[in-house]
Amino acid sequence: MSATPARTPPPPYYAVIFTTLRDDSAGGVEYADMARRMLELAQSMPGYLGIESARGAEGLGVTVSYWTDLAAIDTWREHSEHRVAQERGMRDWYRHFELRVCRVERARSFQRAVDTP
Amino acid sequence: MSATPARTPPPPYYAVIFTTLRDDSAGGVEYADMARRMLELAQSMPGYLGIESARGAEGLGVTVSYWTDLAAIDTWREHSEHRVAQERGMRDWYRHFELRVCRVERARSFQRAVDTP
Numbered sequence: 001m002s003a004t005p006a007r008t009p010p011p012p013y014y015a016v017i018f019t020t021l022r023d024d025s026a027g028g029v030e031y032a033d034m035a036r037r038m039l040e041l042a043q044s045m046p047g048y049l050g051i052e053s054a055r056g057a058e059g060l061g062v063t064v065s066y067w068t069d070l071a072a073i074d075t076w077r078e079h080s081e082h083r084v085a086q087e088r089g090m091r092d093w094y095r096h097f098e099l100r101v102c103r104v105e106r107a108r109s110f111q112r113a114v115d116t117p
Numbered sequence: 118m119s120a121t122p123a124r125t126p127p128p129p130y131y132a133v134i135f136t137t138l139r140d141d142s143a144g145g146v147e148y149a150d151m152a153r154r155m156l157e158l159a160q161s162m163p164g165y166l167g168i169e170s171a172r173g174a175e176g177l178g179v180t181v182s183y184w185t186d187l188a189a190i191d192t193w194r195e196h197s198e199h200r201v202a203q204e205r206g207m208r209d210w211y212r213h214f215e216l217r218v219c220r221v222e223r224a225r226s227f228q229r230a231v232d233t234p
Contacts, residue, residue: 003175005215054173058120098122102219
């Protein structure tokens, strides 16, 4: 995942907003491996458009993934390896999460022109 | 803003996903003051439901605000003080942003039961 805003096609398309609060004791290496694998897996799924993710110093994580349609999101949710990660997340990693599925209706992009010296 | 996932009512409602890449040279104190004031202002607007925000170590920021309907988002976008901040952001603070307005259609919440000792 590059640390830049995702480039997505014109709306409509769908977004999954996954906001998480980690458990204080949540494992470092194991969690990082899972997160990396889930990103790799998501990117290989049909209908994947992009992802944006940040975790702040206070521990709140906001990850938004973008998809062509609801069917793509359903297929991703039900993927067997993703299901295992979901179970593990609820058992061991997340103290609290909110997951929201949304239809993107409007979008606007801004990019600064590169300054010439 | 508390560093926890936002508590929102059952869908449908709306989300504004604002993903930003800051300019390397973007001012610390001034930017922080503006961000704090915009949060305070958003919270005072009609139709505001909550906000979630994180900026990762690599500089990508993901802020999602929640609103009852599109009219509330339009009113917030057009607020004069917010307009000034938007202009300033494009001139001085953001190298790149994507702004998406979405209708939240499904939501799911998870909270770990507190372990008894």
